[in-house]
Amino acid sequence: MSSGYFPPNLLPGPGRVLAVFLDVALGRTGEAGIYSGTLATHTLASLWRVYAGFLVGIGLGIFLGLLMGLFLWAERALNLSIQVLRNIPITAWRPLAIIFFGLADRPAIFLIALGAFFPSVMNTIHGVKGTDRIVVKAGLMMGMNQEQLLRLIVLPSALPAIFTGVRLSMGISWMLVILGYLLLDANYAFRTDVVIAMMLNIGIAGYLSDRLLLLLRHSLLGWTRGVSIGG
């Protein structure tokens, strides 16, 4: 079943990966060695890291994005830092994350939050600034105050863009959790089959998370059917 070019312990075939995946999930055959039956624990641990980091990242991103989209002073104060920081690969923060937060979950959550932050903040700014001026004028004509303008006009009109950002953030969060695994656990280096099984697991979890977001989007943003293409 292995692809003839590589020895099976370096590049296991799909059958082997499936068998290992099942053992990691169910712990029946022991083919995954010390990882046998660890899927639930692993998945729960990743879910916790991903969602904690994701929520912190998008929370901060949306909040600062709204501020920067609405107020020139906020944009002036933050824009340069964000534009510089967002070019740094998230993985480059790993040593600093460990210095700041020690080991275990907290540095991983920090890295995921950081990765989730940038798409959310950029897209929120874009969404707020894209608010149709005429629609804002219409709100003013109706006598809306600042709070009503924000809640009834700016937020809903920025929501599709915010959602796009949040979706990208979700993808990045799962990508970072994979990196976390591969880098943290040296044992993986000798078990390519387990690594691929874990990649598969995380890929599926990430996909399901995205479907969840799309479901939420669909119920919240039905009106964009005629405005956006696909998605």
Place this chain on the structure above:
Amino acid sequence: MAEITLDRLGKLYPTGRAATRALEEVSLKIGDGQFVSVVGPSGCGKTTLLNLIAGFERSTSGRVLVDGRPVERPGPDRGVVFQEPGLLPWLSTRENIAIGMRIQGRGKAEIEARVTGLLQAMGLLPFRDCYPFELSGGMRQRVAIARALALDPRVLLMDEPFGALDAMTREIMQELLLRIWEEDQKTVLFVTHDLEEAILLSDLVFIMTARPGRLKREIPVPLPRPRHYSMVTSEVFVKIKAQTLELIREESLRAMREEEGVEG
């Protein structure tokens, strides 16, 4: 109950090195319940004028008075219909019409009754639960008019509201607007570049000069009410149209010459 007075109104936009003089020394009076139109070459400040009366912008000189009080901010006493519909895309037809009254804190029953009445008058009843993207351009503009009327404003400001519609739909919309206006005589200021439209609808047509926009001429339209589309062939209409056309041509030519001058 709503008189509009513009007192030597001026508006400068600080653009680049030299400021744009959009409006200069515009003084005019619109009587209560009058239907007036503003025509003039492109870029002469018609939208600016409307924005100043609506309160979206502040003048750089002179004053806007509505019923003797200076305009300081937009408000539901001055309904605006924009050149584009500007509907809230996430609200249905019904909700788009109702939202203004909600902001005003009107009661549920009153909102319901008024929205239904407007849906009926505008022929939008079958589309009450559609979102804007599901409507045609003409329907959207009708929702925009209904939305402004829902506020029961004393003044209605309309910026080329039918500009994007085809001739047939436009004609229907004009008649609809006239019927509504005849029923509860609001003070209407109607911006258009369609001279026939201006004459057919209005008591008074204001012709503006090329930029900086000033008042060039004020032409009363002595056609009887109720107006009807067939009047466009009447002698009075034809005479007024010829007279206004000449004035507009002068200004449009002047505007184009000036633009060339600026570029050269």
